[in-house]
Amino acid sequence: MGDFVAHTEQTAGEFDTAAASSVSSTDGQRGVHLPGDVHMWVMVLGDLIIFGAYFIIFMVYRAMKPQEFLTSQEHLNINIGVLNTLVLLASSWFIARSVQAARADDHTQALRLTYFGGLCGVAFTAIKAYEWSTKIAQGYTISSNDFFMFYYMLTGVHLFHVSLGLLILGITVRELRNPRRRRPFMVESGATYWHMVDLLWIVIFALLYVMR
Amino acid sequence: MQILAEAEDLPKTANIKTQLISLWTAPVFGVVLLIAFLAFPGFFPPMSPDMTAEQVARFYSDHTAMIRFSMITFNLCGVMLLPFFMVIVIQMKRMATQSHIFAYCYLTAAVSGATLFALADIFYLTAAFRPDRSPELVMLLNDMAWMIFIAPVGAFVAMNLLLGLAVFFDNGPNPVFPRWVGYYAIGTALAIAPAASAAVFATGPLAWNGVVSFWLRNGAFALFVIVMFVVLRNVLHRQAVEEGVAR
């Protein structure tokens, strides 16, 4: 184990360089600053591509059975869908403002805003759970038909992303609370992920609830 | 646990942190698995080996949704208990007055035991997959599912005997686990061992629905996870303090 300490001291330097490199483009020329780090962007873009594929497949199946999808869609409660959308948009707004606060070194404010964003995420989850339980009580389960299978699977995997997002926000909170850290790229990465979660929901909402 | 400032970036801190993550997967997924356990319609009371093929087939067609929900959850989340047992392996490797051979045997036993646990739910799910399958074949799948779920206790018995031995061998000035953990592990092994006879007996307390093979076996396992979670939390905290990672 001791051998790795030496290794770490070597690579700790690398680590700081990596952290610095994500913000170094702001030095010198006023170039494009990539918020967060490259790794999170790989995650976000890849995730968007994967979800994009799911959405395309949804559209294909919808085109094959337009009547079934339309009539099934009527059983969804669009008000709850709108509520969820507003909740998630609010959370993204909080998170975006928290990034601004963090950049301005107002860490108390950034922390508070991150908490609000996270709270909205929890509210989203609770509303979703309520929505699912009412649907199941009404007899619309995952095996009811293709539309409902898509409904549960798309919202389900989205909910999985929301819980990951809450975990990531928790890491952001830890980062902000620690005066020795508070690295901007960490806060920005967390925000990037959260905005992706919001964006995905908007598309899911549009496809499942709204599109006629 | 309060991680010290100067220790934040050290490898030994990451070692503690990854162990903490592994430790906490146990209660998080334990709750999920408990919900799945409560949701399965065939556990309250546990299905009897006496059921006829028709009754078994009817059970699967009457309760398909809950069977699927419960067993899919077991499928997806059951192996998430493995990291918890890997923390025990790491802690066994910290024992100073022995060769760590018990730790490696524990590791391999844990893997083989978990393999069977991962297999059982597939049989329940296959039994529930096609309602028009012949009842005799549904009963075949159900028999295998129950046997594979309840009877393979050998790995967990061995794990606990190894843990007990390791604790007893760990008699230097700074043992990793308190001594009673050794006795508790052996006790758990003894409580679970009789469930192996569920593969043989079709009636009575030793059958797969019996008080010994079902309730004692599963209760002892769940209790072990709960007790060892508390023990390991303390052990990890002590390790962190000893290594200068935490206060």
Next chain:
Amino acid sequence: MSSTISAQTSQSAKVADNGRTPRAGKRDVWLVFWIVPAFYTAFGVIFFALARVMPPPRPDVTTDQMVHFFHAHGLTIKIGFGVLVLIVGGAGVANGIVVYHMKRMTVGSVMAYAYLGSMSIGALPGCLLVAFCFLTAVYRPGRDRQVLALLYDLGLLSYVGSLGCFTTAYFAFAVAILYDRNNIFPKWLAYVSVWQIVTEVLAVPVFVSKAGPFAWNGSIAFWMGTVIFGFWLSCVIVFLMKANERQPVDEPPLD
């Protein structure tokens, strides 16, 4: 455990390249590395071309059609899965070299052991059970048709539907990478592993759906999962190679 300079290794590494710059990394690790792409190529040939399990035959067929499947592909199933049973140790090797590099990370061994354990678990329900269900199905001509249908379902459900073992492995891999300061693997590979977990979650409906995108042969539950797995595996192989190259030849053996 004091550091030991493996003089012999560095010696032979220098000699091996006929005066060119010695390739970094250890020879024994390179030997193991090349087994990985070799095994997965064979795996691909077996599962795609021979055993006809990739893509899987459809769930929404009659018993007659299932029986016909086994008749039509009996020979290639025997060849393919027979060979698999012989070479499946390559899976152990592939998992082993990942565990090896995980142990070189600065995060301790718990995640490496979790990966080792979960992947080992996965080999049975996720790979070998389908082999033995299909081999048994084609073993005797004239087996009862309903029994053949059972073996068809059991094999394919376990193959596509073994979710938790791999989920745990990807989880352990991702956590270890994210905490690692040695940068053995790049951080984004942890996120690719998270995508793998997503594909496992999306395969949940295979136990319910007999047709459509979420069936065991469906565009989402099967095809997307396979494509993303192929991408993940390619990345892992590339980064195993890079990890090998960057490994100092005189790094002491692991604990």
